[in-house]
Amino acid sequence: MKLTTLLPLLISLPISFSARAINVGEVTAMMGSDASSLAKEIINATDMARYVSVRVERISSPMAGGETIPMESKGELLSTPASMIMPGLAKENFRFFYQGPADDRERYYRLSWTDEPVTEYEQDKNNKTGQATTSAIIGTILVVAPRQQHFDYTHSGDSVTNTGNVSFRVISYGPCRDKQKESGQGCRERYYLMPGVTVKIKYTDLANKRTRIGIWHDGQYINVN
Incomplete structure (x- = not known):
């Protein structure tokens, strides 16, 4: 199963209101x-x-x-x-x-x-x-999270798959794949992975040695590559 769009978070606006609420x-x-x-x-x-x-x-x-x-x-x-x-x-x-x-x-x-x-x-x-x-x-x-937790994942090329039963976040940061989008700070991607979901890194240049892919789980950072 591939990553899908997060549920829309603004459910309703009965009357217009200040963003500073x-x-x-x-x-x-x-x-x-x-x-x-x-x-x-x-x-x-x-x-x-x-x-x-x-x-x-x-x-x-x-x-x-x-x-x-x-x-x-x-x-x-x-x-x-x-x-x-x-x-x-x-x-x-x-x-x-x-x-x-x-x-x-x-x-x-x-x-x-x-x-x-x-x-x-x-x-x-x-x-x-x-x-x-x-x-x-x-x-x-x-x-x-499940009370009986099993955290696991696989990483292959530009893809990370959640093979466990608990969600986690994947981040990727480094030089941009598209050099025209390079702003001096590189590119950063962040994804939320449910169990059974696969995400592909889209914007960071995985061929560059400075690119890093990591996982945040239970307040800990896990280096993937």
């Missing part, structure tokens, strides 16, 4: 096989209070075409908090807890972040309430 961090987060929880730092980049909530769905694949599928148990992946009001320019952590099967399967989840600015207004002299105005939903992916 919440920052939800990396598009794809990975929970290692020896971890049962993962924290995502959310940043409110505006000086206005924001109402932020998250909804979790299990998906068949993080790639384009991945479909929503049922959880295997009610508490398979839990988040705390489920929502909060973030003051302007604040940073907060949402933590996710995996309590699903401890088997040899990798699992994928879509995290749908709802972001709404909150305006306080005086309803009467004694009560104030929050009024949500423009809103947006931003999607990210959480990958939960």
Whole structure:
């Protein structure tokens, strides 16, 4: 199976909103096989209070075409908090807890972040309430590695194949194959490989001795060539 395009991450835009709203961090987060929880730092980049909530769905694949599928148990992946009001320019952590099967399967989840600015207004002299105005939903992916992990790969020429049961990232950097694209810093490629996926290095010059191909897995760099 060849590498396909990542699932589109901007799920919906009900009303236009400033790009300087919440920052939800990396598009794809990975929970290692020896971890049962993962924290995502959310940043409110505006000086206005924001109402932020998250909804979790299990998906068949993080790639384009991945479909929503049922959880295997009610508490398979839990988040705390489920929502909060973030003051302007604040940073907060949402933590996710995996309590699903401890088997040899990798699992994928879509995290749908709802972001709404909150305006306080005086309803009467004694009560104030929050009024949500423009809103947006931003999607990210959480990958939960198998509890029984088998990491393996093969490398042949310009191709790297994930032959194990856990995803990893492949990077390649060095002089560009197309010298017209050489900018003095060379070329750099980065790919996310699910189990069974093969990727071909496209832009770096593999014939050049300065080119390097490596794998990032569990926070460690593995030199491939």
